[in-house]
Amino acid sequence: MKFRNLKLSIFLIVLGITGLSFASGTESFTVNGLKVILKKNTSTNIISANIYLKGGAAVLSPETSGIENFALLVAQKGTKNYPKDILNSLLEKMDSKIFSTVNSDYSALHLRSVKQNFQKSWKIFADILLNPLFNKKDVDIQRAQQIAVIKQIVDNADPYLRQLSTQAFYTNHPYSVSVIGTIATISSFTGSQLKDYMRSRINTSSMLLVIVGNADRTEIEKMVQDSFGNLPVGNFKAIKYTEVNHQAPSIKIVKRKLPTNYIRGSFPAPAFGTKDYYTMVIATSILRDRLFQEVRTKRGLSYAPAAGSANKFSNFGFIYVTAVKPDTTIKVMHAEVEKIRSEKVSASELTNKVNVMITRYYLGNETNASQANILATFELSGAGYAEGAKYKDNMRQVTTDEILNVSKKYMKDFQFVLLGNPKSLGIENFMF
Incomplete structure (x- = not known):
């Protein structure tokens, strides 16, 4: 265990050097x-x-x-x-x-x-x-x-x-x-x-x-x-979005004969490149780990529970699962959503998650092609291309209080879609 932690520490130091040279x-x-x-x-x-x-x-x-x-x-x-x-x-x-x-x-x-x-x-x-x-x-x-x-x-x-x-x-x-x-x-x-x-x-x-x-x-x-050099300049203006704001939870059921039910619940999330975006990335990654533990490992209700947040300029987060027993499964997932909305994550859980996210970020941006895309995404979002070099610092600045506050603010009024043919379904279980 000590050797593995030492290797991880060395790897993170290397990534730190990479991060400094990213821009x-x-x-x-x-x-x-x-x-x-x-x-x-x-x-x-x-x-x-x-x-x-x-x-x-x-x-x-x-x-x-x-x-x-x-x-x-x-x-x-x-x-x-x-x-x-x-x-x-x-x-x-x-x-x-x-x-x-x-x-x-x-x-x-x-x-x-x-x-x-x-x-x-x-x-x-x-x-x-x-x-x-x-x-x-x-x-x-x-x-x-x-x-x-x-x-x-x-x-x-x-x-x-x-x-x-x-x-x-x-x-x-x-x-x-x-x-x-x-x-x-x-x-x-x-x-x-x-x-x-x-x-x-x-x-x-x-x-x-x-x-x-x-x-x-x-x-x-x-x-x-x-x-x-001879193209017209045109007059394109940057598009500014307001955050999506649903006033109540909902569920749409699309009937299809399938061996299981496919369920996805979406909620508003901070726009890509904003301060709260980094907080939400960490929060949904922690939630994903907890859903895996509670839904799959402990109860065997699904092989594929997940949570995450997108990288859009008008953004969303989501929870996802495939389940034969949708009511039972969604109750467990709801409990984990409420937990991250009401209880602070531990300092060690946050630190470990930040290290993992930083590692993934730099591994995912090793090639010239991926670096070009991340520079463009930050630039087009309005944050500016130089923000890509600040990813590590922005992630490390996230606090446990911020995770609690951002989760409480955004993880509500889920818009669910269920694709499948459940034998029975308690709609009230999805109203959160």
């Missing part, structure tokens, strides 16, 4: 209204460059649900200067990767390249944003693939539960619009609509560029100027 060599500058965050990392030959499109679900409507994701996917199929076969062949020869991601707060086009091929890869990367072709054949192929993805979500219990929970929690909120789309919207979009949409989004005030790797500022400034 070293990071700077920002602007080219034609486009903010660029550049972190120089000479320890690897890989360069990660990501263009983020701000807004996420907030720039969509029920009628345009999924259009940004769809447009980014099809844009990668071929451009004016790099038709499909040439584009794919060049990327393969250079061992470069280009792909897109979307979430409720932003979309991104990602580039991974070795240093010696970065400039050539960048030209393809930029052309995808500036000159996508949107050929009908490519649009139709991607349409079929996207519809299959949407159907697969509904067919699988956990993804479908998450979708239902989002809809129940974010009623009348921008996040209620799906960023991946619906079958109806994806079926309706034409190539010309996708092209017009992309043209409307590619302005420098709507974009953020983050580059992590062995790249020089002078080189990057020239590349960005050459590619995006």
Whole structure:
């Protein structure tokens, strides 16, 4: 035991050094209204460059649900200067990767390249944003693939539960619009609509560029100027959300013949990057450990109890379980929620949890790609990219009193969704 603790201490010291260097060599500058965050990392030959499109679900409507994701996917199929076969062949020869991601707060086009091929890869990367072709054949192929993805979500219990929970929690909120789309919207979009949409989004005030790797500022400034120097600046304004506030608990039951019941209860949580965000991350992680102990280890009611908080700009926390006996199980979970809302956690429990969370944070941000994403998320949240380097300090500053107060403030008026077919259900057990 002493040896294991010694190893942990040494590991945490190493992580402390890593934490101190997390933001070293990071700077920002602007080219034609486009903010660029550049972190120089000479320890690897890989360069990660990501263009983020701000807004996420907030720039969509029920009628345009999924259009940004769809447009980014099809844009990668071929451009004016790099038709499909040439584009794919060049990327393969250079061992470069280009792909897109979307979430409720932003979309991104990602580039991974070795240093010696970065400039050539960048030209393809930029052309995808500036000159996508949107050929009908490519649009139709991607349409079929996207519809299959949407159907697969509904067919699988956990993804479908998450979708239902989002809809129940974010009623009348921008996040209620799906960023991946619906079958109806994806079926309706034409190539010309996708092209017009992309043209409307590619302005420098709507974009953020983050580059992590062995790249020089002078080189990057020239590349960005050459590619995006003639783009319109636009007038995108940062989106500010108020916290979601439900006035009462609720439960939505979606009947489906399943071997067990899938249950998720969501509650408001502090926005990503705020002071209380760190407190909630720790509180829900402690709650997760306690639920595992009480629900699975002691009583064997479920193999998969969980709790957590998301990283959204308008945020939520949750508890989750699969259970054949939902009433019995949720009573145990409710008791643990009430415990963390009414009793301070011990100092040792807090210290141990903070150490674990810091370890996970730095392990999860070792690569250039992950560092680029965390810099962008802090920047786009409004906290500023430099906040990423303060994660360790912010976690260590959390007190047991703050955990109690934040839990008491937020862990209430749960919005439950149950997917399954329970033989009996006491609705009152979910009203907390």
